[in-house]
Amino acid sequence: MLIAGALMTLPLLAVFAILAGRRDFSHGVVYAGCFVASAALLAGGLQYLGGHSGAPSAVLPLGLPWIKAHFRIDNLTALFLLIINLSAAAASAFAVGYGGHLPQRRRVTPFYPIFLLAMNLVLLADDAFTFLVAWECMSLASWLMVVSDHKDAENRRAGTVYVIMAVFGTFCLLPCFGLLAGPGGDYTFDAMRLRELGSLGGFLVALLAILGTGSKAGLVPLHAWLPLAHPAAPSHVSALMSGVMTKVALYGMIRILLDLHGELSWHWGAALMLAGGVTAVLGVLYAVLQDDLKKLLAYSTVENIGVAIIGLGLAIAFKGDGQKELAALALVASLYHMANHSVFKTLLFLGSGAVIAATGHRSLGALGGLLNRMPWTGAAFLVGAAAIASLPPLNGFVSEWLILQSLFKGPSMPHWAMKFGVPVVGAFLALAAALAATCFVRAYGIAFLGRPRSDAAAEACDVSFGMRASMAALAVACVVMGVIPVTVTDALTHVVRPLTGIDLAVSADLGWPWLSPVSATRGAYSATILVMFGLSLFAVAIFVVHRLGTQATRRADPWDCGHPEDIPESQYTGPSFAQPLRRAFGHTIFQARESVTMPEPGDTAPAKHTVSMIDPIWQGLYVPLGKAVDWIADHVNKLQYLTVRGYLLMMFGTLVFMLLVVAVRQQL
């Protein structure tokens, strides 16, 4: 079987990477192998997405002796195999040219195949133990790659925070599965589907599942590790962590909440929806204020996860309400957004990798004018930016449109919580989308347009063919998924059917190019037609202008209101671009404060403008927690320094205490 073969090769590649790590060619070989493997897995996913019944499954004599390791490929799994391995293939192809030149390449290459393997196994696992083993291996492999550049204390800290949060997630999923399996301990998913959870059990399972998978996906306030860890890894790994691993987490959420969990009440949908809204807005607000390109991308991941979770929450709420059709619509929208995000976020991270490879800089302040120097990378990054800013006709807009459409039907639910919650979430979603556009105008405009802000940026030249090709492929994917949305949604309906028990008509009574879910009167969107129409208008405009007017063109210095400054420092920088937004939003949320120090009259020193911001969630949640733990540790630690008599006293106390307990229980 194709998939099995691909999975077999990955660990072998890891072994090879360890053995042959000294030779420089080995890295190229390993990444090429990873590319082939993920391409094969991609094909496997396509093969099973058909939606034919009877998902193939396999049982291996591994793991828990009386359970063994179960694997299964149903439509959901197949879809995520597709999502994940598309990006994985692109990232691997990129890494063939990129991974071999990293300073710490030998600390990355061996873990990369393991990472891919683990992520795929999470999708394939059909029992809790296998699932968690794969889940945790995924965390560990990515952790090791995060700390690959280990001389930098920041990376080490990021790695520690990351791995602790990852284990927190696992320790939420463990009891969750424990409840699903019941005291009998039948950890296969089939058994879990059949189990009846009590009201308390259902509550706990849902809560723990959301905490466990949410912490991995970056749901606010559990996102704290994400913007630290994702940028710390080398870019092709960051691409996978941001674009793919978060999707694996969402897969887990869907699997547990919509598949294993018997019936989930709409309250959870409402809660998820609100959490998603807050996550989206906060994430993009963080992102728009970042000056580090990769941190910006990581925060924007938080935002997109929030958007996807809004859709998921809606789906759960509708399903809990029995409105199956709308549930299916919301779920399709959410899945669509996950697929989109994995494509364009991978693209953008690979782009940032190309920028780093070309200039060695990550900070916006040192970039600029790259579009003229790296045309391919610039073009691909532009597509990604436009897509993530959810501009038609690219894919980002389709999923946003679908989510908004299903959101607009939210008030049809009888609960007042939803009636009032939905518009608020709608406002959040719209705000997030608009801010995302701002964020990426800023990022692209400052990194790729204008004049170079550093010599490195001035001397940059475009990256190798393989890297360009992988970015181009992803850019094409963005366009295709945007222009023929109906094809995608048709595929998604196969996935949604078993989860919501209904066949969604995504292009009701209008036919192929028209995306008009549920009913045509709701309003329709046809990217296909818009593109053709728009292109023709574009052509007409150009034609007319060149017919009526002159073609004469002259290159000159910028006019700039008559007094051009030839120093690049006169350009707008990241912070200055963000200033209006910082004043509008940051003042309250981040306690952003600006202070200007003017030199004395006659003093030639430059004036200084400094901005101070604090992360409310880190300051408000994590810091106090850490302080509490420290306090306890300090006090417990005193027990190390007692005298022998003191310890004897403890023993004696224990003995007497237990004797008393026995005495009392005997009297009772």
Next chain:
Amino acid sequence: MSQQFSYDIAHLIGATVLMAGFGLLYQRRVFAVLNTFAFQAVALAAAAAWQAHVQHAPHLYVTAAIALLFKAMAVPFALHWLIEKLGIHRTVETALSIGWTMIVGVALVALSIMLVLPVTAAASALTRESLALAMSVVLLGMLMMITRRNAVTQVVGFMALENGLILAAVSAKGMPLVVEISIAFSVLVAMTVFGIFFFRIRERFDSLDVAYLESYRGDRS
């Protein structure tokens, strides 16, 4: 002789051991502690001998002998000698005032009686009574280890604890010899180890006060 009579005697001796245990707590001077301990050991020997007589278990005479020779004589002398040789100062340093120690001791005795009371069926009255006494002696021994500072008094407390163990063992009807041997064995080794310790400690410190040993107390991080 009647069951009742033998039971009374056993009870009496056991009570004596317990009283000796209280005596240990009461003493203010190290030598007096040693003497009291010797007395307790003698009483223990008597108890063992009596049990041997009652249960027609000759091996218990061995135990009695061990207790008499080893605990009642050898150990006190050894400690005596150590104190003389190392010039340990002769007063007992208490962590908890004697009055309070006594009160706690009484409470412990009450606890052990309360614990043993429900043990009625099957177990003979003999077992039950001496069990209560033995447990009290054990607990008192531990109490002594906690509330007294000198190394010597701690050792004595440890020994008193073991006296309680032996008292329980001998009064357990027909318990095989292996146990007594093991106890004697362990006590012997215990003493030698102590000896080694004191020796080393002597190399390093001028006093036997445990507090000196504990100046380091591990991992100052």
Next chain:
Amino acid sequence: MNAILWQAVQILLVVALAPLVTGYVRWVKARLQGRRGAAPWQPYRDLYRLLQKEAVIAHSASWIFRAAPYVTFASVWLAACIVPTFTTNMVLAPAADLIALVALLAVGRFWTALAGMDVGTSFGGLGASREMLIASLAEPAMLMITFSLSLVSGTTAPAKIVAFVLAGNVGIEVSLGLALAAMVMVAIAENGRIPIDNPATHLELTMVHEAMVLEYSGRHLAMVEAAAMVRLTLYIALIATLFAPWGIAQPGAGAIGALLGLAAFLAKTFVLGSVLALFETSIAKMRVFRYADFLGGALLLGLLATIFLYVSEAV
């Protein structure tokens, strides 16, 4: 068949009418300020003259700088072709609903902002940054308006909304009023009119839109200007269509209906244009950092509009 015809008419109408609308607003403003002012058809002349001039491009500019005007114009034009002005019976109308319209306008803004930053001057960045701030609040407001409209009419397609309103299913509703108010504020912001921006100013510190396009000249500038004009027309048409759809021809109504619709549309357009001019002359421009409050107000109005629907449902 008609649908295709009317669609063609619409395509030409919006682009032909736009300069006139702008010129008319300027003319009325001049009159209100006691000046004679240029004739309403002056913009046609300006555009033609600009087309004749050579285009000057900064050395540091990339291809985005050259493509942006056309993309912007095309996207705005495309959006304008889809808003029903005189008839809802257009073949391409269903291709985009209100959400897609908002997004199409965002495309234009995205490119203009990028173009503003492309040359690498301080003013370009200033303009782009402010424009994006405005957009990041105006767009959500617009979507909330769409939300309330779709709650009222059960659809997001403008044609369907018109049909719904004309069928007389809606009386006077608070929420529609709120939505209208929000819509007007958004329109003012998006078109860079007073009090948000002053289309006539070139005073550096206050300009927003003008600062972005400062570097443009010749045919590129013409495209930019044209795009702005079409956008103004589009918003006027949108307000007219959504909140005062009377007279718009429905499918089935023949050529006569269409002509009536056309007349009605022209009337509405010029009324609204005059109102705009009056409004602009009567108030002063606000400080840059009060935009957030202004548009936040619009956003909240949109939100209120949706919430109020439940009240009107409840009674």
Next chain:
Amino acid sequence: MSLDALFANPLLLILAIPLASAGFLAVLPSWRLASWLNIVVSGTTFAASLTLFAHRPAPTRLLFIDDFNVYLVALTTFVGFTTAIFSAGYIARESAAARLSDLHLRFYHSMYQAFLFTMLLALSANNTGVMWVAVEAATLTTVLMVSLYRTREAIEAAWKYFILCSVGIGLALFGTTLVYLAAQPVMGDGADAMAWTLLIGQAAKFQPDLLNLAFVFLLVGYGTKVGLAPLHAWLPDAHAEGPTPISAVLSGLLLNVALYALLRFKMLIAANPDTLAPGPLMVLMGLSSLFLSGFMLMRRGDIKRLFAYSSIEHMGVMTFAFGMGGPLANFAGLLHMTMHSLTKSGIFFAVGAITQNLGTKRLNEITGLTVSHPALGWGLAVAVLAIAGMPPMGVFMSEFLVVSSTFARQPLLAVPLIVGLLIAFAALATRLTGMLFGEPQPAQRGHGGRTGLSSWLAYGPLWLHVTMVVVAGLYLPAPLVQWFETVAKMLG
């Protein structure tokens, strides 16, 4: 006894070999030869223990083998063997650094074998009294080894160890006596009333109140040797100050033996319907150990104490699991015993190599191991991740079972368990990152890296254990599973 009797009963052989060699090594003058002989002898003991799987000797009055102790015996001899290998390399370094005199070394090897003997005796004893004697003897031998270095700290550690464990062992003896008293009316006088094989059958008829009382003393007594908080105080110092091979066997084996003794008695209690359930007390002790060690781990500056506390943590988890009872939890507890002793002894091999290579025990002076000593650093990484409960290593499997099954039955009990495990993991992860990564230390005090034979002696056992743990995490051999399941049933 005659030789053919020895070979008739492999158990006697297994006990005789270490006993005899303990005597022989004591008189052997050359420590070099002794260290090699030590390896050979432990190896043969291990080989002999494997024959137990082939055929199981019939229980005698003194000794017996059943599903429970058969694999523990094998495990003990195996770890004893690998530790002997590691110790050869370690000892060579120590005497090269002139930290240990030849006399000490002779003493050390003899005591090592004696220690193995006492543990094997404790495991295979069919008599509560003999078992007690064996555990006591094990304490004494290790006390002497802990004080081997004669430093002030070593002596204090040994003193602490001796006092606390002697008191504990005394209490355990009292408990043993009580059990005899409970059994004696049923079983009659004499050794029958102390033989496991006979007791377990009759346990239902015993005097329940005496059993309850006995269990308290046994829990406090043997619990002290298991290292359950708040009886744990001796453990960190004893681990920290003794020679590292001894720390390895202390953590890897002695704690298991003590826990084994406790569990044997728990079987009796479980077999008697009228007794109070021992579970709550054990759960309580388990949780307290888990929490105490979790917070202690955060403040440790000494690498050996760090892992000593982690041993306390894991003993707590096992005690918790056995306290919960039920097939799943008991299975998990047994698995955890095995995995922990393999992993923890492996970790101490790594620690020994580290302290010798870098010449320090301070955590803040140990950095960048993956750069300076890759084989050692990555080995330590896998081992520590394993002990922290990361898949695909074996400890994860047991923790998975404990947590999930507990939560399914007693959600409120699982919460502190999870919190404790998380705290412990956080502490370990922070320490591990510090040790593995960052700028490596300039090797000025220590011996620097190892080469050739010495590196094989040092890293071979480590990697052997690591491999076994990884394999066990993915695949458990069927017979092992079957033993675990039968024992889990017996534990109730």
